[in-house]
Amino acid sequence: MTTEDDKQNQLMTRDTRWQQMAWTMYKVDDRGKYETTLEGYDDHLVMTVPFADASQEKAAEVKQRVLRNESSPIEFFMYKRLLDPKSLAQAMGITLWRLKRHFKPGVFKKLDQNKLQEYAKIFNVQVDDLKNFREDA
Protein backbone atom coordinates (compact mmCIF):
# COMPACT_ATOMS: atom_id res chain seq x y z
CA MET A 1 0.00 0.00 0.00
CA THR A 2 1.35 3.41 -0.91
CA THR A 3 1.34 6.25 1.57
CA GLU A 4 -1.34 7.97 -0.51
CA ASP A 5 -3.63 4.97 -0.08
CA ASP A 6 -2.79 4.87 3.58
CA LYS A 7 -3.77 8.49 4.01
CA GLN A 8 -7.03 7.96 2.14
CA ASN A 9 -7.71 4.96 4.32
CA GLN A 10 -7.09 6.96 7.44
CA LEU A 11 -9.49 9.66 6.32
CA MET A 12 -12.15 7.06 5.59
CA THR A 13 -11.87 5.42 8.99
CA ARG A 14 -11.88 8.83 10.59
CA ASP A 15 -15.11 9.72 8.81
CA THR A 16 -16.89 6.54 9.81
CA ARG A 17 -15.93 7.10 13.40
CA TRP A 18 -17.47 10.53 13.26
CA GLN A 19 -20.58 9.10 11.67
CA GLN A 20 -21.11 6.66 14.52
CA MET A 21 -21.38 9.49 16.98
CA ALA A 22 -24.80 10.66 18.04
CA TRP A 23 -25.54 13.57 20.30
CA THR A 24 -28.70 13.24 22.34
CA MET A 25 -30.58 16.52 22.46
CA TYR A 26 -33.56 17.41 24.58
CA LYS A 27 -36.15 19.19 22.50
CA VAL A 28 -39.57 20.45 23.30
CA ASP A 29 -42.43 19.70 20.87
CA ASP A 30 -45.52 21.80 20.06
CA ARG A 31 -47.48 20.59 23.07
CA GLY A 32 -44.64 21.47 25.43
CA LYS A 33 -43.59 17.87 25.94
CA TYR A 34 -39.93 16.96 26.09
CA GLU A 35 -38.43 14.27 23.95
CA THR A 36 -34.94 13.24 22.97
CA THR A 37 -33.68 13.44 19.42
CA LEU A 38 -30.41 12.20 18.03
CA GLU A 39 -28.22 14.59 16.14
CA GLY A 40 -25.58 13.22 13.84
CA TYR A 41 -22.25 14.68 12.88
CA ASP A 42 -23.71 16.61 9.93
CA ASP A 43 -26.44 18.56 11.69
CA HIS A 44 -24.51 19.20 14.86
CA LEU A 45 -22.37 22.28 15.25
CA VAL A 46 -19.21 20.37 15.96
CA MET A 47 -16.68 22.63 17.60
CA THR A 48 -14.11 20.07 18.65
CA VAL A 49 -12.73 20.15 15.14
CA PRO A 50 -11.92 23.88 15.16
CA PHE A 51 -10.21 23.30 18.48
CA ALA A 52 -8.23 20.53 16.86
CA ASP A 53 -7.49 22.79 13.90
CA ALA A 54 -5.83 25.37 16.12
CA SER A 55 -3.63 22.64 17.58
CA GLN A 56 -2.79 21.28 14.12
CA GLU A 57 -1.85 24.77 12.97
CA LYS A 58 0.57 24.99 15.82
CA ALA A 59 1.93 21.55 14.93
CA ALA A 60 2.62 22.70 11.37
CA GLU A 61 4.47 25.69 12.76
CA VAL A 62 6.54 23.50 15.06
CA LYS A 63 7.26 21.12 12.20
CA GLN A 64 9.18 23.82 10.37
CA ARG A 65 11.17 24.46 13.52
CA VAL A 66 11.92 20.77 13.92
CA LEU A 67 13.16 20.62 10.33
CA ARG A 68 15.37 23.64 11.03
CA ASN A 69 16.64 21.74 14.09
CA GLU A 70 15.31 24.30 16.54
CA SER A 71 12.86 21.99 18.29
CA SER A 72 12.29 18.29 18.88
CA PRO A 73 9.66 15.91 17.46
CA ILE A 74 8.19 15.68 20.95
CA GLU A 75 6.82 19.20 20.67
CA PHE A 76 5.43 18.44 17.24
CA PHE A 77 3.59 15.28 18.29
CA MET A 78 2.33 17.00 21.40
CA TYR A 79 0.35 19.48 19.30
CA LYS A 80 -0.54 16.87 16.73
CA ARG A 81 -2.22 14.79 19.43
CA LEU A 82 -4.10 17.82 20.82
CA LEU A 83 -2.03 18.05 24.00
CA ASP A 84 -0.45 21.07 25.58
CA PRO A 85 2.78 21.19 27.62
CA LYS A 86 0.94 21.01 30.92
CA SER A 87 -1.16 17.96 30.13
CA LEU A 88 1.75 16.17 28.46
CA ALA A 89 3.95 16.80 31.49
CA GLN A 90 1.20 15.38 33.70
CA ALA A 91 0.76 12.38 31.46
CA MET A 92 4.50 11.74 31.59
CA GLY A 93 4.72 12.39 35.31
CA ILE A 94 7.56 14.89 34.92
CA THR A 95 7.80 18.60 35.63
CA LEU A 96 7.00 21.21 33.01
CA TRP A 97 10.54 22.40 33.18
CA ARG A 98 11.91 18.97 32.32
CA LEU A 99 9.43 18.54 29.51
CA LYS A 100 10.46 21.85 27.96
CA ARG A 101 14.06 20.75 28.14
CA HIS A 102 13.12 17.75 26.02
CA PHE A 103 12.01 20.18 23.33
CA LYS A 104 15.64 21.14 22.79
CA PRO A 105 17.13 19.05 19.97
CA GLY A 106 20.38 18.49 21.83
CA VAL A 107 18.66 17.16 24.94
CA PHE A 108 16.22 15.15 22.87
CA LYS A 109 19.03 13.25 21.11
CA LYS A 110 20.41 12.13 24.45
CA LEU A 111 17.09 10.80 25.82
CA ASP A 112 17.25 7.16 26.84
CA GLN A 113 15.15 4.39 25.34
CA ASN A 114 12.73 4.21 28.29
CA LYS A 115 11.72 7.85 28.11
CA LEU A 116 11.28 7.62 24.34
CA GLN A 117 9.16 4.53 24.82
CA GLU A 118 6.90 6.40 27.23
CA TYR A 119 6.53 9.29 24.81
CA ALA A 120 5.84 6.92 21.94
CA LYS A 121 3.11 5.22 23.96
CA ILE A 122 1.36 8.52 24.63
CA PHE A 123 1.65 9.66 21.02
CA ASN A 124 0.66 6.24 19.71
CA VAL A 125 3.72 6.05 17.42
CA GLN A 126 6.89 3.92 17.20
CA VAL A 127 10.09 5.00 18.91
CA ASP A 128 11.67 5.04 15.48
CA ASP A 129 9.17 7.65 14.28
CA LEU A 130 10.34 9.94 17.05
CA LYS A 131 14.01 9.39 16.42
CA ASN A 132 13.87 9.88 12.67
CA PHE A 133 10.90 12.27 12.77
CA ARG A 134 8.22 10.83 10.55
CA GLU A 135 5.37 13.28 10.84
CA ASP A 136 2.64 11.05 9.42
CA ALA A 137 3.13 8.32 11.98
Add this chain to the structure above:
Amino acid sequence: MKVKDRYEHRTYAHCETGTVVSLLRHHGLEISEPMVFGLASGMMFAFLPFVKMPGGMPIVAYRSIPKSIIGGIQRRLGVKFEVRKYRDEAKAMEDLSELIDKKQVVGVQTSIFWLPYFPQEARIPFNAHNIVIFGKENGEYLVSEPVLEEPTRIKPQDLQNARFAKGVMAPKGFMYYPTHIPENIDINSLILKSIKRTNFMMLSAPTPCGVRGIFYLANYIEKLGGKKSEKYIRSLLGHITLMQEEVGTGGGGFRYMYAAFLEEAYERLEIPALQEASRKMTEAGHLWRNFALVCARTFKRKDSEIDLPHIADLLRIAGKAEKEVHLMLRKIT
Protein backbone atom coordinates in the same frame (compact mmCIF):
# COMPACT_ATOMS: atom_id res chain seq x y z
CA MET B 1 -32.76 -6.09 42.79
CA LYS B 2 -34.04 -7.60 39.56
CA VAL B 3 -31.05 -7.73 37.29
CA LYS B 4 -31.87 -7.96 33.58
CA ASP B 5 -30.35 -10.81 31.59
CA ARG B 6 -29.28 -8.73 28.65
CA TYR B 7 -27.74 -5.32 28.78
CA GLU B 8 -29.61 -2.81 26.66
CA HIS B 9 -27.56 -0.05 25.06
CA ARG B 10 -29.05 3.41 24.72
CA THR B 11 -27.64 6.81 23.94
CA TYR B 12 -27.70 9.49 26.57
CA ALA B 13 -26.94 13.19 26.48
CA HIS B 14 -24.42 13.23 29.28
CA CYS B 15 -21.82 10.62 30.14
CA GLU B 16 -22.13 10.57 33.93
CA THR B 17 -25.92 10.67 34.20
CA GLY B 18 -25.97 8.28 31.24
CA THR B 19 -23.87 5.60 32.93
CA VAL B 20 -25.76 5.94 36.21
CA VAL B 21 -29.11 5.58 34.41
CA SER B 22 -27.83 2.57 32.44
CA LEU B 23 -26.66 0.86 35.61
CA LEU B 24 -29.88 1.58 37.51
CA ARG B 25 -32.05 0.46 34.58
CA HIS B 26 -30.06 -2.71 34.19
CA HIS B 27 -30.73 -3.46 37.85
CA GLY B 28 -34.44 -3.01 37.48
CA LEU B 29 -35.07 0.61 38.45
CA GLU B 30 -36.86 2.39 35.61
CA ILE B 31 -35.79 6.01 35.75
CA SER B 32 -35.18 8.66 33.12
CA GLU B 33 -32.01 10.61 32.53
CA PRO B 34 -33.48 14.06 33.38
CA MET B 35 -34.86 12.53 36.59
CA VAL B 36 -31.43 11.35 37.68
CA PHE B 37 -29.96 14.69 36.69
CA GLY B 38 -32.56 16.57 38.70
CA LEU B 39 -32.54 14.27 41.73
CA ALA B 40 -28.77 14.39 42.03
CA SER B 41 -28.97 18.21 41.75
CA GLY B 42 -26.64 18.13 38.77
CA MET B 43 -27.36 21.62 37.51
CA MET B 44 -24.88 24.32 38.35
CA PHE B 45 -22.89 27.10 36.78
CA ALA B 46 -19.29 27.99 37.48
CA PHE B 47 -16.76 30.17 35.71
CA LEU B 48 -13.25 29.93 37.10
CA PRO B 49 -10.93 32.17 35.09
CA PHE B 50 -7.89 31.24 37.16
CA VAL B 51 -8.18 27.49 36.77
CA LYS B 52 -7.09 26.45 33.31
CA MET B 53 -8.21 23.42 31.39
CA PRO B 54 -6.01 21.61 28.84
CA GLY B 55 -5.54 24.09 26.02
CA GLY B 56 -5.12 27.01 28.40
CA MET B 57 -8.80 27.89 28.57
CA PRO B 58 -10.58 28.75 31.83
CA ILE B 59 -13.13 26.36 33.31
CA VAL B 60 -16.72 27.09 32.31
CA ALA B 61 -18.97 24.46 33.86
CA TYR B 62 -22.71 24.08 33.44
CA ARG B 63 -23.11 21.29 35.97
CA SER B 64 -21.76 20.31 39.36
CA ILE B 65 -18.32 18.72 39.64
CA PRO B 66 -17.66 15.26 38.18
CA LYS B 67 -18.66 12.30 40.38
CA SER B 68 -21.22 14.44 42.23
CA ILE B 69 -24.02 12.69 40.37
CA ILE B 70 -22.86 9.24 41.47
CA GLY B 71 -22.66 10.52 45.05
CA GLY B 72 -25.84 12.58 44.89
CA ILE B 73 -28.02 9.82 43.52
CA GLN B 74 -26.89 7.44 46.27
CA ARG B 75 -27.78 9.94 48.96
CA ARG B 76 -31.11 10.84 47.39
CA LEU B 77 -32.47 7.47 46.36
CA GLY B 78 -30.80 5.35 49.01
CA VAL B 79 -29.21 3.11 46.38
CA LYS B 80 -25.77 1.74 47.17
CA PHE B 81 -22.88 1.66 44.75
CA GLU B 82 -19.72 -0.33 45.25
CA VAL B 83 -17.02 2.23 44.45
CA ARG B 84 -13.41 1.25 43.91
CA LYS B 85 -10.16 3.06 43.25
CA TYR B 86 -6.78 1.52 42.54
CA ARG B 87 -3.10 2.19 42.61
CA ASP B 88 -2.13 -1.09 41.06
CA GLU B 89 -3.06 -1.13 37.38
CA ALA B 90 -2.88 -4.90 36.95
CA LYS B 91 -5.08 -5.49 39.99
CA ALA B 92 -7.66 -3.03 38.67
CA MET B 93 -7.89 -4.83 35.34
CA GLU B 94 -8.06 -8.23 37.05
CA ASP B 95 -10.91 -7.10 39.27
CA LEU B 96 -12.79 -5.69 36.31
CA SER B 97 -12.31 -8.90 34.37
CA GLU B 98 -13.59 -10.93 37.35
CA LEU B 99 -16.68 -8.75 37.69
CA ILE B 100 -17.42 -9.02 33.98
CA ASP B 101 -17.10 -12.81 34.18
CA LYS B 102 -19.75 -12.73 36.90
CA LYS B 103 -21.99 -10.89 34.45
CA GLN B 104 -21.76 -7.67 36.41
CA VAL B 105 -22.21 -4.44 34.46
CA VAL B 106 -19.64 -1.88 35.57
CA GLY B 107 -19.29 1.88 35.16
CA VAL B 108 -15.71 3.02 34.57
CA GLN B 109 -14.08 6.43 34.59
CA THR B 110 -11.75 6.97 31.65
CA SER B 111 -9.80 9.62 29.79
CA ILE B 112 -11.11 10.51 26.33
CA PHE B 113 -7.54 10.91 25.08
CA TRP B 114 -6.96 7.14 25.28
CA LEU B 115 -10.25 5.90 23.78
CA PRO B 116 -9.47 4.69 20.25
CA TYR B 117 -13.07 4.50 19.07
CA PHE B 118 -13.40 8.28 19.15
CA PRO B 119 -12.31 10.27 16.10
CA GLN B 120 -8.73 11.53 16.40
CA GLU B 121 -9.88 15.17 16.39
CA ALA B 122 -12.17 14.59 19.35
CA ARG B 123 -9.62 12.92 21.61
CA ILE B 124 -8.89 15.77 23.98
CA PRO B 125 -7.16 15.11 27.31
CA PHE B 126 -10.30 15.13 29.46
CA ASN B 127 -10.11 12.69 32.36
CA ALA B 128 -13.65 12.45 33.73
CA HIS B 129 -15.44 10.55 30.98
CA ASN B 130 -17.68 7.69 32.06
CA ILE B 131 -18.49 4.54 30.13
CA VAL B 132 -20.20 1.23 30.88
CA ILE B 133 -18.41 -2.08 30.37
CA PHE B 134 -20.99 -4.84 29.95
CA GLY B 135 -19.22 -7.87 28.59
CA LYS B 136 -16.19 -9.51 27.05
CA GLU B 137 -15.89 -11.07 23.64
CA ASN B 138 -12.79 -12.46 21.92
CA GLY B 139 -10.55 -10.79 24.47
CA GLU B 140 -12.09 -7.36 23.92
CA TYR B 141 -14.37 -5.52 26.30
CA LEU B 142 -17.82 -4.50 25.13
CA VAL B 143 -18.43 -0.83 25.75
CA SER B 144 -21.70 1.00 26.02
CA GLU B 145 -20.75 4.55 25.16
CA PRO B 146 -23.47 7.17 25.73
CA VAL B 147 -22.58 9.18 22.63
CA LEU B 148 -22.32 6.28 20.18
CA GLU B 149 -25.41 4.82 18.60
CA GLU B 150 -24.13 1.24 18.76
CA PRO B 151 -22.14 -0.55 21.45
CA THR B 152 -18.47 -0.72 20.62
CA ARG B 153 -15.33 -2.61 21.67
CA ILE B 154 -12.04 -1.79 23.31
CA LYS B 155 -8.81 -3.73 23.81
CA PRO B 156 -7.84 -4.37 27.44
CA GLN B 157 -4.57 -2.50 26.98
CA ASP B 158 -6.33 0.62 25.66
CA LEU B 159 -8.84 0.46 28.48
CA GLN B 160 -6.04 0.18 31.01
CA ASN B 161 -4.34 3.28 29.57
CA ALA B 162 -7.64 5.15 29.65
CA ARG B 163 -8.34 4.13 33.25
CA PHE B 164 -4.93 5.19 34.46
CA ALA B 165 -4.38 8.43 32.57
CA LYS B 166 -2.52 10.97 34.65
CA GLY B 167 -3.22 14.63 35.24
CA VAL B 168 -6.09 16.71 36.60
CA MET B 169 -9.00 14.58 37.85
CA ALA B 170 -7.01 11.42 37.12
CA PRO B 171 -9.40 8.43 37.07
CA LYS B 172 -7.09 6.15 39.11
CA GLY B 173 -9.04 3.12 37.94
CA PHE B 174 -12.29 4.46 39.40
CA MET B 175 -15.16 2.03 38.83
CA TYR B 176 -18.60 1.52 40.30
CA TYR B 177 -21.68 -0.68 40.17
CA PRO B 178 -24.90 -0.81 42.17
CA THR B 179 -25.08 -3.41 44.96
CA HIS B 180 -28.33 -2.45 46.61
CA ILE B 181 -31.50 -0.80 45.34
CA PRO B 182 -34.27 -0.40 47.91
CA GLU B 183 -37.71 -1.78 47.06
CA ASN B 184 -40.40 0.78 46.27
CA ILE B 185 -38.49 3.99 45.97
CA ASP B 186 -40.91 6.89 46.30
CA ILE B 187 -39.43 9.30 43.80
CA ASN B 188 -42.27 11.81 44.17
CA SER B 189 -41.37 12.67 47.74
CA LEU B 190 -37.76 13.36 46.77
CA ILE B 191 -38.37 15.77 43.90
CA LEU B 192 -39.03 18.92 45.91
CA LYS B 193 -36.03 18.25 48.13
CA SER B 194 -33.72 18.08 45.14
CA ILE B 195 -35.23 21.20 43.58
CA LYS B 196 -34.58 22.97 46.84
CA ARG B 197 -30.97 21.90 46.81
CA THR B 198 -30.43 23.05 43.22
CA ASN B 199 -32.10 26.29 44.18
CA PHE B 200 -29.75 26.77 47.06
CA MET B 201 -26.70 26.01 44.94
CA MET B 202 -27.71 28.33 42.12
CA LEU B 203 -28.94 31.29 44.15
CA SER B 204 -26.75 31.26 47.24
CA ALA B 205 -23.38 30.25 45.84
CA PRO B 206 -20.70 32.97 45.99
CA THR B 207 -19.63 34.85 42.90
CA PRO B 208 -17.84 32.59 40.45
CA CYS B 209 -20.57 29.96 40.88
CA GLY B 210 -24.32 29.84 40.53
CA VAL B 211 -26.40 32.65 39.07
CA ARG B 212 -23.85 35.22 40.21
CA GLY B 213 -21.27 33.37 38.16
CA ILE B 214 -23.31 33.94 35.01
CA PHE B 215 -23.25 37.70 35.49
CA TYR B 216 -19.60 37.51 36.44
CA LEU B 217 -18.86 35.79 33.12
CA ALA B 218 -20.89 38.46 31.29
CA ASN B 219 -18.86 41.24 32.91
CA TYR B 220 -15.66 39.35 32.20
CA ILE B 221 -16.54 39.04 28.51
CA GLU B 222 -17.47 42.70 28.26
CA LYS B 223 -14.15 43.82 29.70
CA LEU B 224 -12.05 41.54 27.50
CA GLY B 225 -11.79 44.03 24.61
CA GLY B 226 -8.37 45.68 24.46
CA LYS B 227 -6.99 43.48 27.22
CA LYS B 228 -6.52 40.28 25.28
CA SER B 229 -5.63 39.55 21.69
CA GLU B 230 -8.41 39.07 19.16
CA LYS B 231 -7.34 35.49 18.64
CA TYR B 232 -7.67 34.69 22.34
CA ILE B 233 -11.12 36.28 22.55
CA ARG B 234 -12.33 34.26 19.59
CA SER B 235 -11.06 30.99 20.99
CA LEU B 236 -12.49 31.77 24.42
CA LEU B 237 -15.92 32.27 22.86
CA GLY B 238 -15.42 29.02 20.93
CA HIS B 239 -14.48 27.28 24.16
CA ILE B 240 -17.64 28.52 25.90
CA THR B 241 -19.76 27.17 23.05
CA LEU B 242 -17.90 23.90 23.21
CA MET B 243 -18.58 23.49 26.92
CA GLN B 244 -22.21 24.52 26.55
CA GLU B 245 -23.40 22.67 23.48
CA GLU B 246 -20.87 20.05 22.41
CA VAL B 247 -19.82 17.97 25.36
CA GLY B 248 -23.04 16.12 25.96
CA THR B 249 -25.27 18.62 27.68
CA GLY B 250 -28.48 17.86 25.79
CA GLY B 251 -28.45 21.39 24.43
CA GLY B 252 -28.48 24.77 26.14
CA GLY B 253 -25.91 23.77 28.73
CA PHE B 254 -28.16 21.25 30.58
CA ARG B 255 -31.00 23.80 30.81
CA TYR B 256 -33.22 21.80 28.48
CA MET B 257 -32.53 18.67 30.47
CA TYR B 258 -33.48 20.43 33.68
CA ALA B 259 -36.67 21.70 32.05
CA ALA B 260 -37.46 18.10 31.08
CA PHE B 261 -36.94 17.15 34.72
CA LEU B 262 -39.31 19.89 35.88
CA GLU B 263 -41.89 18.70 33.40
CA GLU B 264 -41.64 15.13 34.65
CA ALA B 265 -41.91 16.49 38.17
CA TYR B 266 -45.14 18.25 37.18
CA GLU B 267 -46.55 15.04 35.74
CA ARG B 268 -45.81 13.20 38.97
CA LEU B 269 -46.79 15.86 41.51
CA GLU B 270 -49.29 17.94 39.52
CA ILE B 271 -48.23 21.25 40.98
CA PRO B 272 -49.05 23.84 38.26
CA ALA B 273 -46.10 26.03 39.24
CA LEU B 274 -43.74 23.25 38.17
CA GLN B 275 -45.17 23.25 34.67
CA GLU B 276 -44.77 26.99 34.41
CA ALA B 277 -41.23 26.70 35.72
CA SER B 278 -40.49 24.06 33.10
CA ARG B 279 -41.73 26.37 30.33
CA LYS B 280 -39.69 29.25 31.63
CA MET B 281 -36.60 27.07 31.93
CA THR B 282 -37.08 26.03 28.30
CA GLU B 283 -37.17 29.70 27.35
CA ALA B 284 -34.00 30.28 29.36
CA GLY B 285 -32.49 27.35 27.42
CA HIS B 286 -33.41 29.06 24.15
CA LEU B 287 -31.70 32.23 25.37
CA TRP B 288 -28.59 30.27 26.32
CA ARG B 289 -28.60 28.72 22.89
CA ASN B 290 -28.92 32.14 21.29
CA PHE B 291 -25.86 33.28 23.18
CA ALA B 292 -23.90 30.21 22.10
CA LEU B 293 -24.85 30.69 18.45
CA VAL B 294 -23.46 34.22 18.40
CA CYS B 295 -20.32 32.97 20.16
CA ALA B 296 -19.92 30.17 17.63
CA ARG B 297 -20.36 32.56 14.73
CA THR B 298 -17.71 34.90 16.13
CA PHE B 299 -15.38 31.95 16.60
CA LYS B 300 -15.88 30.43 13.18
CA ARG B 301 -15.75 33.57 11.02
CA LYS B 302 -12.31 34.91 11.70
CA ASP B 303 -12.93 38.20 9.86
CA SER B 304 -16.22 39.07 11.57
CA GLU B 305 -16.52 41.94 13.98
CA ILE B 306 -16.40 41.04 17.68
CA ASP B 307 -19.29 42.75 19.41
CA LEU B 308 -18.46 41.99 23.04
CA PRO B 309 -21.11 44.21 24.73
CA HIS B 310 -23.78 42.53 22.59
CA ILE B 311 -22.56 39.03 23.52
CA ALA B 312 -22.39 39.97 27.19
CA ASP B 313 -25.93 41.34 27.02
CA LEU B 314 -27.23 38.11 25.50
CA LEU B 315 -25.66 36.22 28.37
CA ARG B 316 -27.15 38.59 30.93
CA ILE B 317 -30.61 38.11 29.44
CA ALA B 318 -30.19 34.31 29.71
CA GLY B 319 -28.92 34.62 33.27
CA LYS B 320 -31.80 36.87 34.24
CA ALA B 321 -34.39 34.48 32.80
CA GLU B 322 -32.81 31.60 34.67
CA LYS B 323 -32.66 33.51 37.92
CA GLU B 324 -36.38 34.21 37.69
CA VAL B 325 -37.13 30.49 37.35
CA HIS B 326 -35.09 29.70 40.45
CA LEU B 327 -36.75 32.48 42.41
CA MET B 328 -40.13 31.14 41.36
CA LEU B 329 -39.22 27.61 42.39
CA ARG B 330 -37.97 28.85 45.72
CA LYS B 331 -41.51 29.86 46.62
CA ILE B 332 -42.95 26.36 46.22
CA THR B 333 -40.21 24.40 47.96
